[in-house]
Amino acid sequence: MKKPILLFILISFISCKQEFPKQYWQKGNLHTHSFWSDGDDFPEMIIKWYKNNDYQFIALSDHNTMASRDYWYKLKEKDNQNKVLEKYQKSLGDWVETKIDSTGMFVRLKTFKEYQSKLEDPNSFLIIQSEEVTSSFENKPVHINVTNIKEKIEPFKGNSVYEVMQQTLDEVHAQRKKLDIPMFAHINHPNFGYGINVEDLKKLNGERFFELYNGHPKVNNEGDDMNMDLETMWDLINISYYNDNKPLLLGIATDDSHNYHVKSKANSNTGRGWVMVNSQKLDTESLINAMEAGDFYSSSGVILKQVFQNKEKLFIEVEPKEGIDYEIIFMGYRKGSYNIEVLKRVKDNSSSYTFQEDDLFVRAKINSTDLKENPPRLGETKQAWVQPVIVK
Ligand SMILES: [Zn+2]
Ligand SMILES: [Zn+2]
Numbered sequence: 001m002k003k004p005i006l007l008f009i010l011i012s013f014i015s016c017k018q019e020f021p022k023q024y025w026q027k028g029n030l031h032t033h034s035f036w037s038d039g040d041d042f043p044e045m046i047i048k049w050y051k052n053n054d055y056q057f058i059a060l061s062d063h064n065t066m067a068s069r070d071y072w073y074k075l076k077e078k079d080n081q082n083k084v085l086e087k088y089q090k091s092l093g094d095w096v097e098t099k100i101d102s103t104g105m106f107v108r109l110k111t112f113k114e115y116q117s118k119l120e121d122p123n124s125f126l127i128i129q130s131e132e133v134t135s136s137f138e139n140k141p142v143h144i145n146v147t148n149i150k151e152k153i154e155p156f157k158g159n160s161v162y163e164v165m166q167q168t169l170d171e172v173h174a175q176r177k178k179l180d181i182p183m184f185a186h187i188n189h190p191n192f193g194y195g196i197n198v199e200d201l202k203k204l205n206g207e208r209f210f211e212l213y214n215g216h217p218k219v220n221n222e223g224d225d226m227n228m229d230l231e232t233m234w235d236l237i238n239i240s241y242y243n244d245n246k247p248l249l250l251g252i253a254t255d256d257s258h259n260y261h262v263k264s265k266a267n268s269n270t271g272r273g274w275v276m277v278n279s280q281k282l283d284t285e286s287l288i289n290a291m292e293a294g295d296f297y298s299s300s301g302v303i304l305k306q307v308f309q310n311k312e313k314l315f316i317e318v319e320p321k322e323g324i325d326y327e328i329i330f331m332g333y334r335k336g337s338y339n340i341e342v343l344k345r346v347k348d349n350s351s352s353y354t355f356q357e358d359d360l361f362v363r364a365k366i367n368s369t370d371l372k373e374n375p376p377r378l379g380e381t382k383q384a385w386v387q388p389v390i391v392k
Helices: 002-019 044-050 077-081 084-095 112-119 159-181 198-205 229-241 284-292
Strands: 025-029 057-060 072-074 098-101 105-109 126-136 141-147 184-187 207-213 250-254 274-278 296-299 304-309 312-316 326-335 340-347 350-355 358-373 380-388
Touching: 044 057, 044 077, 044 084, 044 112, 057 207, 077 084, 084 105, 105 159, 112 126, 126 159, 126 284, 126 326, 141 159, 159 184, 159 198, 159 304, 184 284, 198 229, 207 380, 229 358, 250 274, 250 296, 250 380, 274 284, 296 304, 304 380, 312 326, 312 358, 340 350
Parallel strands: 025 057, 057 126, 184 207, 207 250
Antiparallel strands: 025 274, 072 105, 098 105, 126 141, 141 184, 274 296, 296 380, 304 312, 312 350, 326 340, 326 358, 358 380
16 A cells, blocks of 8 residues: 555655746845945955855946946045955955055055955856946936946936937847847936836836845835835836837845945845845846746745745745745736735745736735844835736
8 A cells, every 4th residue: 555655745745846847046135336436345355255245246326337447546534444455455355456645545456356256156156247327307316227338338318318328228238239248237226316217117218127125224125105115116017018019127135235344224235125136046147048037036035945836826935934924916917907906915934826817017015023133214124126027
């Protein structure tokens, strides 16, 4: 009698394996600042933090620079208070280059190529080139990160926020085509200074990614009485993109880290938002391919074990932490609707949603009772966002 049972278990095991192919989650932050612009530490020190904290990739996205010129950075009073040089020398020894003149102490900032070759580890840690193309229109900030950029893009001047964004996106697509290298733009923190509104974003062509969660304390992810939160914005944009036959917009979480010495609610610190990309290979092309296919989730702290979808359903399993409760919410856009509806809400560590005939696209959000350590906003709990999938 034992054999059939064993056989049954074996078949179940194999079929289970086939249903849920192994996933390889690569953790990364695509939005970071260093001394090359307005961050308060050296690139190598920042990279080392991410490397030592179980990230697999990082992009330093300084404002309007490719970190390639010869730049002697003059230490400021604040830097001395933060003991930046002391920490840098202790960590990297002879690698550090300094000079003093009558005006003060200077440190040569290592270029992208230099810090990449020093700290990249082909099998375990990738450093991707990036620029935060930092434009504005009538005091409204328009910031767009370009991941894996190769040639500097200058900030644009246009006649509207929309025009500045569209020109930047067009330039990224043109560079990608010219160099035949995968790269992508992502719109940063739309609610920073309430610079970018939902109507501007709906009009764009060639826009695939935006920041759904940004760890900077001044970016208003949650909106206010006059302005919508980014999640609502995301859904409205995707309804519009779906109806216009454009690819859906995918939501990214980032740190937008600037401050590496003092942890506080008022500072933009590391470790607040990131993406988890399902890619067996850790190289830029594979990561970008996976992200463009929507094969990633964004997190402000919740870790997922599995995110699996096929024609019939979307399945999600959380990597649970003891004593923490999780809620999985499936939501979607249905035929004849004008809004995103909650399709299923479960208080559990795993759940699946079976697509219904009228579903057009479905996404999932995972809430938790886990309070964020050092959040940018008091009382923030950890969450994760699974990308929308079009129901075929
Ligand atoms: Zn910015
Ligand atoms: Zn930034």
